[in-house]
Amino acid sequence: MAVVDADNMSLGNHAFCKKDYGSAAESYSQALESDSSTCVMEVLQKRCHCYFEAGDYPSALQDANTCIERDPDNIIGYILGGTILAKMKQFENAMGYYKRGLEIDPKNAKINDNLKQLQDDILYSYGNMGDNSTQSTLQMSSQEPYPDDDKLQKEEMEILREWNVLEFPSITVCSSDPKLAEQELSRAKEMLKAGNLEEVITRVVTAVQHDTASFDLWREAASLLHKAGNLKLALQFINVIPEDFRNNEVWRLGGKILAELGIPVTAEHWFRHAIKRNRKDDESQMLFQNVRVKRLYDPLIGGAPVQVQFTQLGRTLIAKEERKPGQILFQDSPVVLSQTLDSMTIPACGHCAKCLMRPEHYFESELLLTDIELKEAVKRYWPIRDQIYCYHCDRMKYCSEKCRDESWEKYHKVICNSNNRYSEALYKVCDEYSTVASMGSKVWSGVWNASYSPMLMAHIWASIICEASRLAEASGNPKPTQAQWALSQAPYRRFIAYGSFSQTKIIPKMFKIMQDMFHNLSEGLSYAITEREFDGRYFQATCNAQAFSDSNPPFKSFVNAIRKNRKYKRIESLCIVEPREATFAGLFPLHACLNHSCVNNIEVLDGMVDGKPGVTVRALMNIKPGDELFTTYIDTQMPKRERRAWLFRAYNFWCSCPRCKFEGDDARTCTHCSKTAEEKKCFPACDYHAGMR
Ligand SMILES: C[S@@+](CC[C@H](N)C(=O)[O-])C[C@H]1O[C@@H](n2cnc3c(N)ncnc32)[C@H](O)[C@@H]1O
Numbered sequence: 001m002a003v004v005d006a007d008n009m010s011l012g013n014h015a016f017c018k019k020d021y022g023s024a025a026e027s028y029s030q031a032l033e034s035d036s037s038t039c040v041m042e043v044l045q046k047r048c049h050c051y052f053e054a055g056d057y058p059s060a061l062q063d064a065n066t067c068i069e070r071d072p073d074n075i076i077g078y079i080l081g082g083t084i085l086a087k088m089k090q091f092e093n094a095m096g097y098y099k100r101g102l103e104i105d106p107k108n109a110k111i112n113d114n115l116k117q118l119q120d121d122i123l124y125s126y127g128n129m130g131d132n133s134t135q136s137t138l139q140m141s142s143q144e145p146y147p148d149d150d151k152l153q154k155e156e157m158e159i160l161r162e163w164n165v166l167e168f169p170s171i172t173v174c175s176s177d178p179k180l181a182e183q184e185l186s187r188a189k190e191m192l193k194a195g196n197l198e199e200v201i202t203r204v205v206t207a208v209q210h211d212t213a214s215f216d217l218w219r220e221a222a223s224l225l226h227k228a229g230n231l232k233l234a235l236q237f238i239n240v241i242p243e244d245f246r247n248n249e250v251w252r253l254g255g256k257i258l259a260e261l262g263i264p265v266t267a268e269h270w271f272r273h274a275i276k277r278n279r280k281d282d283e284s285q286m287l288f289q290n291v292r293v294k295r296l297y298d299p300l301i302g303g304a305p306v307q308v309q310f311t312q313l314g315r316t317l318i319a320k321e322e323r324k325p326g327q328i329l330f331q332d333s334p335v336v337l338s339q340t341l342d343s344m345t346i347p348a349c350g351h352c353a354k355c356l357m358r359p360e361h362y363f364e365s366e367l368l369l370t371d372i373e374l375k376e377a378v379k380r381y382w383p384i385r386d387q388i389y390c391y392h393c394d395r396m397k398y399c400s401e402k403c404r405d406e407s408w409e410k411y412h413k414v415i416c417n418s419n420n421r422y423s424e425a426l427y428k429v430c431d432e433y434s435t436v437a438s439m440g441s442k443v444w445s446g447v448w449n450a451s452y453s454p455m456l457m458a459h460i461w462a463s464i465i466c467e468a469s470r471l472a473e474a475s476g477n478p479k480p481t482q483a484q485w486a487l488s489q490a491p492y493r494r495f496i497a498y499g500s501f502s503q504t505k506i507i508p509k510m511f512k513i514m515q516d517m518f519h520n521l522s523e524g525l526s527y528a529i530t531e532r533e534f535d536g537r538y539f540q541a542t543c544n545a546q547a548f549s550d551s552n553p554p555f556k557s558f559v560n561a562i563r564k565n566r567k568y569k570r571i572e573s574l575c576i577v578e579p580r581e582a583t584f585a586g587l588f589p590l591h592a593c594l595n596h597s598c599v600n601n602i603e604v605l606d607g608m609v610d611g612k613p614g615v616t617v618r619a620l621m622n623i624k625p626g627d628e629l630f631t632t633y634i635d636t637q638m639p640k641r642e643r644r645a646w647l648f649r650a651y652n653f654w655c656s657c658p659r660c661k662f663e664g665d666d667a668r669t670c671t672h673c674s675k676t677a678e679e680k681k682c683f684p685a686c687d688y689h690a691g692m693r
Contacts, residue, residue: 012043021050021053028050041071044066047063048060052080057084064084075105078097143285145269146493147483147487153265159263165239167236169237171209178214182207184203191203192224197229205221208221218240219237219238222234222257231261234253235257248277251274252283255267255268259291264294264295271285275288289310290310293308296308297589297593301590304330305329306319306320306629311628315592318628319625319628327619331609332591333588336587338458341455346581347397347582348397348584349400351406351407353584353612355549355581356399358384363574381561383557383558388403392419393417410463410467411463426514453585457540460540464489479525495587497537498535498652499539499542515528541587543651547583548586548606550581551605552608584613591617594617595631597630599636601621602617640660640663643655643660
């Protein structure tokens with residue numbers, strides 16, 4: 001047998017037995033340098049063991065990956081890779097290695113044992129993540145003004161002025177008599193109970209006439225007027241109280257009145273003051289967020305039978321009308337998108353997500369050349385979509401010049417490697433990802449842990465930068481002003497952007513790549529990717545992104561067309577296997593308000609919106625007006641403990657949906673009646689729980 005440097009090999013083995021892993025690894029490295037034969041794999045595995053035992057996990061992983069690269073069916077490589085990643089607490093990645101191993105040897109006892117251990121590790125790690133409570137959405141939601149809010153507030157003040165509600169109310173001041181004032185106020189309260197609203201107003205006015213100096217009285221009077229529905233007079237009364245004398249209650253009441261009058265930005269201003277005076281004032285915080293979601297989302301909803309509200313779960317979508325299973329609730333288009341890394345080899349428009357697959361991607365070229373009938377069918381029915389490349393790089397494909405030009409102006413010019421020498425590093429790791437993915441594992445060790453593309457984050461930053469520089473150019477400024485930066489960031493404020501741990505430590509390489517990419521841009525532009533910025537966008541990209549595809553790809557049109565023509569019955573039989581479609585991850589503003597439940601009442605499907613790929617949200621169950629709409633973020637076939645753990649790890653909350661409350665750890669056993677659900681029907685198992693939905 002040709003041996004790899006036998007001396008070093010046995011030196012290595014000797015040191016290994018003595019647990020001197022450093023020396024053993026060194027000897028194995030020297031043995032490998034001779035790189036002569038079949039033993040290379042064995043030495044690599046042994047060195048991997050040494051690195052692992054010595055705690056040098058990145059080097060160990062490199063050896064495991066080299067084993068896999070040399071022999072993709074090398075099951076030990078997958079076991080080693082999984083074990084190392086589990087040790088590094090990269091559980092999802094570890095799972096990827098083990099799953100790939102099981103594809104080669106489904107009954108492999110070691111992998112099956114390791115997988116069980118991995119599940120325990122996952123659950124244990126979740127239980128030990130420090131503060132394991134769901135974060136308070138109220139505390140996490142910003143009350144910062146939006147860009148241009150100052151202008152909007154000025155416009156609102158004009159309206160209030162026109163309504164004459166900023167002036168002192170026209171009352172005749174009587175002799176000061178606080179007692180009489182109190183009596184009048186009590187009568188006003190009685191009148192309110194009796195529903196005599198006219199009389200409430202008369203009494204309230206009389207009350208303040210007798211004690212104009214008491215701001216408490218003005219506040220109580222305003223509160224009664226608010227309850228009686230006279231909003232404008234109520235506002236006038238509350239405005240009488242000078243700012244320095246307004247307490248938390250006054251500001252809150254003012255905010256409520258303004259919100260009901262449809263003066264949202266000023267209402268937010270009043271609620272902000274209320275919260276400043278009492279940080280624990282949850283009511284004002286909730287009211288603030290509800291005013292905000294109304295003004296931000298109402299314009300997006302159009303005629304759809306839904307509305308956005310703010311609840312304990314944060315932004316939430318509520319049905320306004322009844323819907324039966326299968327009926328559409330709304331459709332949505334992405335504000336930003338990028339093709340997911342695992343589908344990068346499938347041609348698609350990088351701007352609008354249309355599939356650009358051609359017959360040669362589906363049929364073998366030999367067949368296309370020799371099968372005359374197929375050739376004819378393809379010529380007749382396969383819709384050939386244009387494939388246009390970026391002017392400057394061959395990375396980006398588009399379906400039209402319009403898409404290419406829009407993409408360039410909106411974000412690509414900032415990250416195209418013709419303009420940005422640092423972007424090559426990002427493209428390179430994306431390419432590496434596809435190599436690893438082609439081995440069946442969604443791993444991107446040490447760099448990225450999510451299945452969504454980091455390109456989505458890059459597109460977010462690039463689009464912010466392009467928009468800010470466009471605004472600067474339009475206003476004749478050499479560089480964007482702070483207000484212009486804020487304005488260009490505003491569309492992304494609709495997407496939740498917080499998580500429970502910092503990603504910069506977990507994927508430092510990606511953090512560095514993004515910092516470099518956006519630090520020194522052309523024309524003196526620079527965007528600082530701080531830790532906070534990186535973490536926020538990371539969670540934004542992972543917690544809100546929805547995967548979607550072109551719902552009408554060329555293959556589908558082709559098959560539908562040949563099905564209608566009996567002549568092509570044989571060709572139909574060549575199209576049995578559906579091709580993998582290009583998948584995109586997108587941020588959809590309305591869809592991103594959907595919260596999760598393990599008993600989801602809606603489903604999200606691919607759909608065409610204004611001629612471009614987007615999403616369609618459809619009822620799965622009977623939905624009544626006022627019902628909250630729930631999607632599902634995970635595979636709901638998983639048992640409860642796993643579901644909850646995944647949700648906490650990926651989305652930062654502990655699910656408290658009816659299923660999680662009442663289902664046992666085994667997804668098919670009911671905690672109430674212990675009955676086992678039918679195969680494939682996880683829950684509910686009993687009528688009691690069915691009624692709890
Ligand atoms: C796509 S957003 C959904 C909209 C979100 N409520 C908001 O205010 O933007 C996902 C986030 O919503 C929250 N969330 C969704 N479903 C939840 C649930 N069932 N319980 C608690 N929080 C939930 C979590 O913070 C999660 O990371």
